[in-house]
Amino acid sequence: MIEVNRLSKSFDDKNILNDISAQFYQGKTNLIIGSSGTGKSVFLKNIVGLIEPDEGEVLFDGRKFTRADENVKADIRREIGMLFQGGALFDSKNVEQNIMFPLDVLTDMPKGEKLDRVNHCLERVGMAGINTKMPSEISGGMKKRVGIARAIVNDSKYLFCDEPNSGLDPQTSIRIDNLIHDITEELNITTIVVTHDMNSVMEIGDSIVFLYKGKKLWEGNNDSIFDSDCEELQDFIFANKLMRAVKKNRG
Numbered sequence: 001m002i003e004v005n006r007l008s009k010s011f012d013d014k015n016i017l018n019d020i021s022a023q024f025y026q027g028k029t030n031l032i033i034g035s036s037g038t039g040k041s042v043f044l045k046n047i048v049g050l051i052e053p054d055e056g057e058v059l060f061d062g063r064k065f066t067r068a069d070e071n072v073k074a075d076i077r078r079e080i081g082m083l084f085q086g087g088a089l090f091d092s093k094n095v096e097q098n099i100m101f102p103l104d105v106l107t108d109m110p111k112g113e114k115l116d117r118v119n120h121c122l123e124r125v126g127m128a129g130i131n132t133k134m135p136s137e138i139s140g141g142m143k144k145r146v147g148i149a150r151a152i153v154n155d156s157k158y159l160f161c162d163e164p165n166s167g168l169d170p171q172t173s174i175r176i177d178n179l180i181h182d183i184t185e186e187l188n189i190t191t192i193v194v195t196h197d198m199n200s201v202m203e204i205g206d207s208i209v210f211l212y213k214g215k216k217l218w219e220g221n222n223d224s225i226f227d228s229d230c231e232e233l234q235d236f237i238f239a240n241k242l243m244r245a246v247k248k249n250r251g
Contacts, residue, residue, distance in 0.1 A: 001026050002047065002158065002190055007056030009046055016042050018214045027188045029181045029204040033195060034211035035236060040194045041162060043211065048080060048160055049073060060158065078106050081151030083161040089135040089143055096131035099150045106154055121149035125179060141172035148179060152187065159191040165200060177203045198237060201225065
């Protein structure tokens with residue numbers, strides 16, 4: 001479990017995050033949702049330590065991460081896997097080399113063992129046999145799958161996904177959502193997904209935190225989200241549903 005206690009962050013006297021507390025559960029797909037510019041990505045970066053909060057703390061299974069000494073931070077970072085918006089694969093490395101990269105940097109594992117691990121993760125995401133493909137040779141959805149394989153190759157305990165469906169068509173987005181959800185349950189890891197996609201919310205939202213203008217206004221799950229009396233949340237849901245209806249009618 002990841003705990004966030006009273007976290008706040010400002011840039012140039014502009015308050016971005018305001019006194020946010022939340023819990024993200026092991027074995028669950030935990031979502032951070034909200035409109036663009038509401039602080040979701042900044043919140044995620046504070047949790048993983050890319051940004052230091054002005055106030056508050058983050059704990060990984062009871063271990064204080066915020067302002068911890070470098071040895072503690074290094075131990076926790078070895079347990080973190082990241083899936084970035086565009087997949088963030090190295091263009092100059094093939095698929096196998098991309099997935100193996102965390103093992104090269106963080107472990108002294110023998111090469112054969114690394115390769116076994118890479119192949120296992122490729123098989124798990126449905127991409128077996130594409131080891132020598134370059135990122136330029138695979139589709140956007142395949143890049144996301146390779147990104148997931150790289151994120152879990154080091155037996156990660158924590159998986160962070162920043163807008164995993166960005167740039168994907170609806171059908172591919174559903175596949176990526178289901179893959180993230182299945183891997184979370186199968187490996188019993190703590191997964192946090194930043195998204196503004198209501199399809200993702202309804203498909204995999206085991207636990208949901210809604211941010212609005214840097215504040216947490218609601219938390220719950222996909223079974224209770226439509227029953228919320230939070231006006232801002234209902235506006236967010238309605239805007240997403242309306243946009244999908246407009247696109248459908250135009251199509």
